[in-house]
Amino acid sequence: MSIKYLGEHFDIHTGGLDHSQVHHPNEVAQNEGFLAGAEPATVRYWMHNEFLTLSDEKMSKSSGRFLRLNTLRDDGIHAASYRHFALMASYRKPLQYSHEALLAAQSGLQRLLRRIQALLSQSGDRSAIGLAAEQRFSRGASWRYLVERLLQDLPAEARAFVDRLDAALSDDLNTPQAMALLNDLVGSAALDAGTTLRLVAIYDLVLGLELLTLEPETLQLKPASTAIGEEEILALLAEREAARKGRDFARSDAIRQLLLERGVLVKDGRAGSSWEWAPQDGTGGA
Secondary structure, X not given: OHHHHHOOOEEEEEEEHHHOOOXXXXXXXXXXXXXXXXXXXXXXXXXXEOOEEEOOEEOEOOOOEOOOHHHHHHOOEOHHHHHHHHHOOOOOOOEEEOHHHHHHHHHHHHHHHHHHHHHHHHOOOOHHHHHHHXXXXXXXXXXXXXXXXXXXXXXXXXXXXXXXXXXXXHOOOOHHHHHHHHHHHHHOOOOOHHXXXXXXXXXXXXXXXXXOOOOHHHHEOOOXXXXXXXXXXXXXXXXXXXXXXXXXXXXXXXXXXXXXXXXXXXXXXXXXXXXXXXXXXXXXXX
């Protein structure tokens, strides 16, 4: 099948660590036998990932202990948040799942997106957004064209960030280092906003987090178990605001707690009160 879809020679073959001893050696024997040992080898690099674990037990279909993205979405977790969670760890190390760790990853991605939104507000150059939106439809030559457009006329200090990204990914696909570099990039004052956004677009060609088109608020999904609607939420928030103005803080706190119990998190700030869906801790199906 690999030869049918990818040709006789391709660069990378991935799979779980449990395939490294039997399944993949059998693939090598079959392919090399079929090709009569032709050079180069069918696959240049074999990359075997460690397992995602739940309570120190590997996730597997046979045990019935595994997560689905639909399950996470039903609990109010965006798929990009899970991707961010996975990118923060090396593929060679077991990744311990916990609801708290996933919520921390979602909060971290929201902070990153807010910083990028601030850069978008500062920059008058929107070309990086257009190129970023185009990348999801790009493969092969068109993907290379996007890279060349984004690299065009970048100053030396900006290209240094690209070189560091290349070095991190060439170091056995070191995505935690790539994410650290990305956070350094968006927090740096050394580059203007437009140049920083072009670099963010280059990083996202690899990371796939939709950094220039995803808004922080869209990470907050309505959990499937939450029955309350937005109209009722707004009515309760209006009642709460009236209670606060009347210094009826007991009623204000009671409404806040009621909303939380129904899956709505209320946040008070200088600009007033806001709300978001509170992710539910119902994941795992175990």
